[in-house]
Amino acid sequence: SQTIHQWPATLVQPVGSPLSLECTVEGTSNPNLYWYRQAAGRGLQLLFYSVGIGQISSEVPQNLSASRPQDRQFILSSKKLLLSDSGFYLCAWSAGQGNEKLFFGSGTQLSVL
Amino acid sequence: AQSVSQHNHHVILSEAASLELGCNYSYGGTVNLFWYVQYPGQHLQLLLKYFSGDPLVKGIKGFEAEFIKSKFSFNLRKPSVQWSDTAEYFCAVTPLYGQNFVFGPGTRLSVLP
Numbered sequence: 681s682q683t684i685h686q687w688p689a690t691l692v693q694p695v696g697s698p699l700s701l702e703c704t705v706e707g708t709s710n711p712n713l714y715w716y717r718q719a720a721g722r723g724l725q726l727l728f729y730s731v732g733i734g735q736i737s738s739e740v741p742q743n744l745s746a747s748r749p750q751d752r753q754f755i756l757s758s759k760k761l762l763l764s765d766s767g768f769y770l771c772a773w774s775a776g777q778g779n780e781k782l783f784f785g786s787g788t789q790l791s792v793l
Numbered sequence: 794a795q796s797v798s799q800h801n802h803h804v805i806l807s808e809a810a811s812l813e814l815g816c817n818y819s820y821g822g823t824v825n826l827f828w829y830v831q832y833p834g835q836h837l838q839l840l841l842k843y844f845s846g847d848p849l850v851k852g853i854k855g856f857e858a859e860f861i862k863s864k865f866s867f868n869l870r871k872p873s874v875q876w877s878d879t880a881e882y883f884c885a886v887t888p889l890y891g892q893n894f895v896f897g898p899g900t901r902l903s904v905l906p
Contacts, residue, residue, distance in 0.1 A: 712892045714894065716896070723897055723898035723899040724837075724883060724896035724899070726893060726894065729892055729893050729894075731892050737893065739794075739893065739895075770837070772894075774892070781842060782837070782839070782885075782894055784836050784837045784838075785836075
């Protein structure tokens with residue numbers, strides 16, 4: 681069966697420090713991968729999605745970037761965190777064809793101080 | 794790009810009351826539509842989805858949704874809510890041949906016992 685792993689679960693980082701959140705999927709190949717930020721009252725904001733290795737689509741301009749170095753690995757990064765980057769980040773995957781449902785990771789609560 | 798709006802930020806109902814949560818999307822082409830639910834302390838999970846065919850879609854736990862193409866709407870309904878339906882509900886849309894799932898801001902449902 682397929683599983684999605686996302687870590688760390690919580691992270692406290694100072695302003696200006698770098699960020700790396702990792703997400704891996706097991707049990708499937710060539711998944712579509714997603715990074716969302718969930719904020720109260722704003723729902724789920726799509727940040728990045730990827731349909732293949734090295735292919736990244738950005739939905740909103742921001743201080744963050746994403747990379748997909750391997751088929752089932754999706755990384756969310758920042759060179760210098762801002763206070764406004766605080767939030768709950770969710771990784772998700774879907775099958776490569778047919779736009780089937782999303783499967784979500786457990787999320788990372790990021791606090792930038 | 795597509796966008797999704799949800800009519801209500803917070804809905805409060807008594808048990809056995811009927812529920813209707815509004816969802817409208819904007820996109821010029823054919824879409825796939827979803828409702829996701831997030832129970833307190835749990836991951837997001839799929840409630841129901843519409844790809845094609847009968848515009849009235851039945852999901853889990855007695856929920857249903859109706860796709861009205863002329864109104865760009867996909868409202869969620871349940872005839873009689875239970876306390877256990879207390880959760881946050883998200884409408885989502887993706888283009889027929891696209892991979893970017895876009896979510897609405899969410900509606901928080903509180904069901905009073």
